Amino acid sequence: MKICVIGTGYVGLVAGTCFAESGNTVICVDVNREKIEGLKEGIIPIYEPGLKELVLRNSAEGRLSFTTDLAAAVKASLVNFIAVGTPPGEDGSADLQHVIAVAREIGRHMEGFKIVVDKSTVPVGTADKVRQAVQEELDARGVGIEFDVVSNPEFLKEGAAIDDFMKPDRVVIGADNVRTAEIMKELYSPFMRKTNRLIVMDVRSAEMTKYAANAMLATRISFMNQIANLCERMNADVSAVREGIGSDSRIGYDFLFPGVGYGGSCFPKDVKALVKTAEECGYDFALLKAVEEVNERQKSVLTEKLIAYFSRENATAPLAGRTIAVWGLSFKPRTDDMREAPSVVIISRLLEMGATVRAHDPEAVREARKIFGDRITYSGSSQYDILSGADALAIVTEWNEYRNPDFDRIRESLTRPVIFDGRNLYNVRRMKEIGFEYFSIGRNAAGFVEK
Structure with missing residues (x-):
């Protein structure tokens, strides 16, 4: 499957690399040209055990590439993961400006059916905003291209992210379209060979699941x-x-x-x-x-x-x-x-x-x-x-x-x-x-x- 991962931070780089490791063709995109050039040379911007080896191997074998050209990456990919930062604002709310900006870029450049996946941790209702942003750009272009928006929250522990992705406790897919849900199941099937841990639900429930999980764990610690x-x-x-x-x-x-x-x-x-x-x-x-x-x-x-x-x-x-x-x-x-x-x-x-x-x-x-x-x-x-x-x-x-x-x-x-x-x-x-x-x-x- 052809995949675009937009954002090469912790979540995006790990996800893109692991998808490539399972045989997909993955393009990782970032606006930071220095980071992209470093990744092309095998310079990993974060420390995560096992990540560098996977990046180097999959890059050498042609399954994993890095670029700043978002337009070309979107055109070449069926599934487009949004994995940009959602930093807290002064009032504690998640800042979605980067997520929405990426959604608009996807709407400007897509030429056929696309699946847009929210991988970033986002509040309930974000998928609706992403869908609106993509649709507004399509309307501005005067084209009627089909697309779907999916919530696929990450559950990675820093320090064990590779194992968490390759051998997940669960994979949550929030999708309102049966066909899209089946495509996402196919994408994650290599990670479900021993036990099917994939849970499909509606989009808003998937968005809430991520926050509820982290809030529960934080509560136990406190x-x-x-x-x-x-x-x-x-x-x-x-x-x-x-x-x-x-x-x-x-x-x-x-x-x-x-x-x-x-x-x-x-x-x-x-x-x-x-x-x-x-x-x-x-x-x-x-x-x-x-x-x-x-x-x-x-x-x-x-x-x-x-x-x-x-x-x-x-x-x-x-x-x-x-x-x-x-x-x-x-x-x-x-x-x-x-x-x-x-x-x-x-x-x-x-x-x-x-x-x-x-x-x-x-x-x-x-x-x-x-x-x-x-x-x-x-x-x-x-x-x-x-x-x-x-x-x-x-x-x-x-x-x-x-x-x-x-x-x-x-x-x-x-x-x-x-x-x-x-x-x-x-x-x-x-x-x-x-x-x-x-x-x-x-x-x-x-x-x-x-x-």
């Missing part, structure tokens, strides 16, 4: 963070509580890890957008407003622990002149994405309070430089380089490299053996036994014996 904060005050252990409730088949263990809050390009944006969508139709989504508020507060929890600790020595300026080593900058492991990352809030607060910050991350140093410039010191090579002479180590992202470190080396490098762990990576009891002052999220001093 709920567990509140439980963790309560556990600290009640001398309970959130690790034990998680095991106790997660064993209930109605609840399960996923997205019940307490920490310093969620971030990234999806959860914060989608929660805001769903709240705004509710407001626009006269509904007060109080639960999601609370989820958002809880998450923003949670990003300050680790800093508050640092302040409380050093206030014992200097109550008026506890962090002034202190050097804090930070492990982890990306909002989650296996990505370089720092959008809405808790590390940004944490480091900004540390700097405001007069601390010197040194940070390590396996992939996100380049992104961090865009945010902090030379206000902090970076290391992308060794996580131990930033520890020498630091007053404390703060762990913000749960990269695998941090799970079983050389504790002797950490103790020797720090001015004092103290760790503030925002991801609960280590056993509380063991940390005490090997001589560390250890502060985590929602776990008591005695320490639950984790499995």
Whole structure:
């Protein structure tokens, strides 16, 4: 099948590459000429495990190409995926200007039947706006060309996007036309060989499904963070509580890890957008407003622990002149994405309070430089380089490299053996036994014996 993917960001590049991997002819389009030229040379603009290898192979075999010529790509393709950004506006609503602009371009250049697919995360009703934009351009040209608009939301986890696309939990197709639904089923059939996980529904329900899924997961995270904060005050252990409730088949263990809050390009944006969508139709989504508020507060929890600790020595300026080593900058492991990352809030607060910050991350140093410039010191090579002479180590992202470190080396490098762990990576009891002052999220001093 001939496919055009418009937008070579995270979603577009992964989708286009995976469709090419399953035998389709795919043209990826972007207005950023520098990015397109880089992709032609095998330069991948994002970090995602396994993506570069797939891009290089499919490009070499002629199934995957990159261009800035949207008109030619649309004319050559049956299925046209819109995968451009929908950033939040000042009021939290999704900004659809790029989506609608692409729809208009498709209407200006299409010469035969086309399927226009909303792959970007968009509010309920966007397909109607896309359909209107395409039709207006066709009317302006004075032509009557048939087309259909489909909602096909993505459910990709950064760091595992290739597996998520190739072996999906589900594929949601929102289509109001039976023929178009069958074409979309055919397109996704290579990914359904073991089990058919394709769900077909009406367009508006598909649009809502994406927001509902992310809002539910964000709610679980904020709920567990509140439980963790309560556990600290009640001398309970959130690790034990998680095991106790997660064993209930109605609840399960996923997205019940307490920490310093969620971030990234999806959860914060989608929660805001769903709240705004509710407001626009006269509904007060109080639960999601609370989820958002809880998450923003949670990003300050680790800093508050640092302040409380050093206030014992200097109550008026506890962090002034202190050097804090930070492990982890990306909002989650296996990505370089720092959008809405808790590390940004944490480091900004540390700097405001007069601390010197040194940070390590396996992939996100380049992104961090865009945010902090030379206000902090970076290391992308060794996580131990930033520890020498630091007053404390703060762990913000749960990269695998941090799970079983050389504790002797950490103790020797720090001015004092103290760790503030925002991801609960280590056993509380063991940390005490090997001589560390250890502060985590929602776990008591005695320490639950984790499995």
